[in-house]
Amino acid sequence: MKTLTALLGTTHPLIQAPMAGAQGAALAIAVSNASGLGSLPGAMLTPEALRTELATLSGGTQRPWNVNFFCHTPPVPDAAQEARWREALAPFYAEAGLDMAAVPAGAGRVPFSHAVADVIEPFRPPVVSFHFGLPAPDLLARVKGWGSVVLSSATTVEEARWLVAHGADAVIAQGLEAGGHRGHFLSHDLGAQMGTWALLPHIVAAVDVPVIAAGGIADAAGVAAAMALGAAGVQVGTAYLCSVEATTSALHRAALQSEAARHTALTHVFTGRPARGIVNRVMRELGPMNPAAPAFPLATAAMAPLRAHFEAQGCSDFSPLWAGQNTSGCRTLPAAEITRQLTLGFGSMATTHSEGGAIQAGGGPALESRFVVIFRAQAQALDADYSAMAAQMRELALTQFGCLDFTATTEGDQEIAVSYWPDEASIRAWKQHTDHLAAQRLGRERWYAAYSVEVAEVTRRYRHPTPSAGQGA
Numbered sequence: 001m002k003t004l005t006a007l008l009g010t011t012h013p014l015i016q017a018p019m020a021g022a023q024g025a026a027l028a029i030a031v032s033n034a035s036g037l038g039s040l041p042g043a044m045l046t047p048e049a050l051r052t053e054l055a056t057l058s059g060g061t062q063r064p065w066n067v068n069f070f071c072h073t074p075p076v077p078d079a080a081q082e083a084r085w086r087e088a089l090a091p092f093y094a095e096a097g098l099d100m101a102a103v104p105a106g107a108g109r110v111p112f113s114h115a116v117a118d119v120i121e122p123f124r125p126p127v128v129s130f131h132f133g134l135p136a137p138d139l140l141a142r143v144k145g146w147g148s149v150v151l152s153s154a155t156t157v158e159e160a161r162w163l164v165a166h167g168a169d170a171v172i173a174q175g176l177e178a179g180g181h182r183g184h185f186l187s188h189d190l191g192a193q194m195g196t197w198a199l200l201p202h203i204v205a206a207v208d209v210p211v212i213a214a215g216g217i218a219d220a221a222g223v224a225a226a227m228a229l230g231a232a233g234v235q236v237g238t239a240y241l242c243s244v245e246a247t248t249s250a251l252h253r254a255a256l257q258s259e260a261a262r263h264t265a266l267t268h269v270f271t272g273r274p275a276r277g278i279v280n281r282v283m284r285e286l287g288p289m290n291p292a293a294p295a296f297p298l299a300t301a302a303m304a305p306l307r308a309h310f311e312a313q314g315c316s317d318f319s320p321l322w323a324g325q326n327t328s329g330c331r332t333l334p335a336a337e338i339t340r341q342l343t344l345g346f347g348s349m350a351t352t353h354s355e356g357g358a359i360q361a362g363g364g365p366a367l368e369s370r371f372v373v374i375f376r377a378q379a380q381a382l383d384a385d386y387s388a389m390a391a392q393m394r395e396l397a398l399t400q401f402g403c404l405d406f407t408a409t410t411e412g413d414q415e416i417a418v419s420y421w422p423d424e425a426s427i428r429a430w431k432q433h434t435d436h437l438a439a440q441r442l443g444r445e446r447w448y449a450a451y452s453v454e455v456a457e458v459t460r461r462y463r464h465p466t467p468s469a470g471q472g473a
């Protein structure tokens with residue numbers, strides 16, 4: 001079986017979850033450029049907006065990226081159900097002084113189709129992911145035919161097996177903790193679904209493709225836990241919602257960073273399909289599940305005017321505040337920095353060269369790494385430029401100057417970065433690069449109170465477990 005990094009073409013097996021309504025190309029670009037897989041949610045975009053976002057995304061990174069779509073079967077509109085729904089919402093309309101008769105009925109999200117495929121085909125997306133199953137065989141064959149790697153979410157073992165049997169190259173195991181819509185498509189019984197840490201080993205044992213853990217992973221420890229349970233990689237959504245590049249509204253960001261975020265629930269009152277969000281007034285007063293809600297995505301139309309009315313008054317009582325159960329990673333940071341911190345959870349296991357070369361699996365730097373650069377710093381004022389520059393220096397070292405391994409970590413205001421090199425000439429060449437010199441100057445002027453650099457020669461090394469012959473030291 002291929003590793004996930006080999007399948008996706010990324011340095012790290014980390015996918016930024018596509019999050020419709022909360023991000024565009026900017027977040028995806030930032031994550032792809034920081035060595036993860038950035039994702040663009042396509043489900044709510046018009047063909048024109050999709051084309052524009054794809055042009056921005058493909059122009060903004062040389063790295064692989066993902067575009068995501070929904071594959072639901074559009075429901076047949078049911079006038080009686082719609083009437084029941086409007087009746088349930090009538091008291092809120094009266095309170096807001098809104099006219100129910102002015103609300104257009106209609107779908108908000110259309111499933112993936114040949115028309116959408118026409119828009120994305122010229123961009124040859126490296127990865128296409130789906131939610132709610134997979135498209136019809138002819139459509140899927142078209143996507144795979146132009147070379148895209150295909151992913152989709154499974155909420156049960158049965159769905160994972162189905163996805164593999166129908167052509168998915170890897171499966172996203174979406175645990176119940178996950179924010180946003182549940183990806184189920186075989187059974188609508190939420191009782192059959194499991195939390196991430198229970199679901200993951202079941203799916204890993206059941207399928208022979210890479211399994212990506214999703215739901216509740218918000219920091220390096222969560223990433224390490226998923227990998228320990230057999231995941232080939234992780235997909236993280238909620239922890240990116242407060243990133244600088246996300247388009248998450250101010251009201252949503254405030255909720256994510258408040259005490260209210262500790263209470264999330266699955267609700268279908270916003271769209272007609274169960275999705276996890278922070279509990280607010282409309283969820284409390286209508287449900288969170290309400291039999292009057294029409295099928296996905298028809299519930300959205302009558303809810304939208306209430307949302308707009310209350311949001312205009314600075315109130316999120318009628319807004320979908322999508323969030324996973326673990327909001328502890330929601331911090332206002334550049335996505336590159338969030339990505340860097342998450343990838344620390346892979347340890348040296350995932351530190352690879354994107355261009356091939358001395359790849360190490362689970363054992364630290366390569367045998368030919370004779371020199372180590374130990375950089376220690378005390379930070380004074382780290383800003384958005386800092387994390388972008390740190391990621392760039394690391395990439396430069398790994399991709400252009402022969403660096404064999406690069407690990408950085410922070411604790412409080414203390415930072416330590418350790419990089420391994422085959423010779424001193426490579427280290428000198430890296431340090432003399434104009435970008436490195438510029439970073440050094442900014443480090444002195446802005447970011448660091450103090451720092452030290454040591455170049456050391458490795459004279460002895462050992463590790464556990466001892467690698468077998470031919471696998472390096």
Ligand SMILES: Cc1cc2nc3c(=O)[nH]c(=O)nc-3n(C[C@H](O)[C@H](O)[C@H](O)COP(=O)(O)O)c2cc1C
Nearest residue numbers: 017019020131178179180215216236237238322324
């Ligand atoms: C705001 C938000 C929007 C989401 N929108 C999508 C989407 O458009 N497509 C999709 O496949 N998954 C979507 N998801 C679900 C994610 O793919 C993923 O399962 C989830 O974010 C993982 O759990 P976590 O949020 O705890 O990290 C969304 C999640 C959130 C939080």
